[in-house]
Amino acid sequence: MEIALHQEARYLGSYLRPHRAVLILSFLLSGLSAALGMIQPYFAKLMIDDVFLAGASDLLLPLLTGLVGLLIGSFLIRVCNSYIYTLYSARLLFKMREDLFAHLQRIPLRFFSKAKSGDIFSRIATDMADVQALITGTLPSYVFDLLTCTITAAILVWLNWKLAALSFAFLPFAVVMIRWIRPRLVTLARSVAERNADIAHFLFETLGGMSLVRAFGAEKLELGKLEAKQSKMLQHLLRYQILGAVSVATPHIFLIVNTLVVFGFGGLLVTEGALSIGTLVAFTIYQGRIFGPLQGLMDGFLEMQKARVALGRVK
Numbered sequence: 001m002e003i004a005l006h007q008e009a010r011y012l013g014s015y016l017r018p019h020r021a022v023l024i025l026s027f028l029l030s031g032l033s034a035a036l037g038m039i040q041p042y043f044a045k046l047m048i049d050d051v052f053l054a055g056a057s058d059l060l061l062p063l064l065t066g067l068v069g070l071l072i073g074s075f076l077i078r079v080c081n082s083y084i085y086t087l088y089s090a091r092l093l094f095k096m097r098e099d100l101f102a103h104l105q106r107i108p109l110r111f112f113s114k115a116k117s118g119d120i121f122s123r124i125a126t127d128m129a130d131v132q133a134l135i136t137g138t139l140p141s142y143v144f145d146l147l148t149c150t151i152t153a154a155i156l157v158w159l160n161w162k163l164a165a166l167s168f169a170f171l172p173f174a175v176v177m178i179r180w181i182r183p184r185l186v187t188l189a190r191s192v193a194e195r196n197a198d199i200a201h202f203l204f205e206t207l208g209g210m211s212l213v214r215a216f217g218a219e220k221l222e223l224g225k226l227e228a229k230q231s232k233m234l235q236h237l238l239r240y241q242i243l244g245a246v247s248v249a250t251p252h253i254f255l256i257v258n259t260l261v262v263f264g265f266g267g268l269l270v271t272e273g274a275l276s277i278g279t280l281v282a283f284t285i286y287q288g289r290i291f292g293p294l295q296g297l298m299d300g301f302l303e304m305q306k307a308r309v310a311l312g313r314v315k
Helices: 002-052 057-106 110-114 117-159 161-208 210-215 219-271 277-314
Strands: none
Touching: 002 057, 002 117, 002 277, 057 117, 117 161, 117 277, 161 210, 161 219, 210 219, 219 277
């Protein structure tokens, strides 16, 4: 598996290398946008502790003005970054598709007599579409979610390391679950792709020879073959979805555990005077913000496993 992963990385890297400067810029803009977005909950702490409880009403307008400025700045950076990344990722994808098409034009004709036409078409259409989704959607979202989770975790530790430590206690379990699920998802994703290609080839061949099918009265026989192929594909697809559901459910369990931690231990710290109300509110907001990106990381992981299989079929 590691060898295959290395080969896929080298193949994709050959297309990414000419655009590395733009990709680095996009990564930096994603980090800046994520950092600016993470400052917003801290304003809740300042308003509660320094404005509402302290009675410093003169600070309210400056804080609100700064908050609005940060939100607008973060939004503009994300829009610009999205435009830049989409422009260059589209060019990269077009180059990959052109190279694949040129390769098919150069290979010996005997390849087409041996290979399944439906499988070739599936690689050009379906698998290349999965690679496109990886480059233009999954990767940038995954990077942004990863940066958001990292920055949020650092802020939680800074606000109260004891409360953060209890909140992160479930993470080792999540890591173990992902390490167990990962190879099984890769295998099932590959099986689903192969079954899908086999069905596409069957339909292509059957529809191309429909006159013979009708001449021999084999309509029910061919329909039975299609049902059998789809039944096998459904078995693999259901297994894939079940494992995917287990990985997706992990953040929800994390949410339940952390809710108990915040309102239990955090509330105790407030009553003992070891934690301010504003800090607890800010901690709660930051903690709530980490679940969306964490869910995105889980979903992105599933999409990348599917894309890895597609990448292996088109490279």
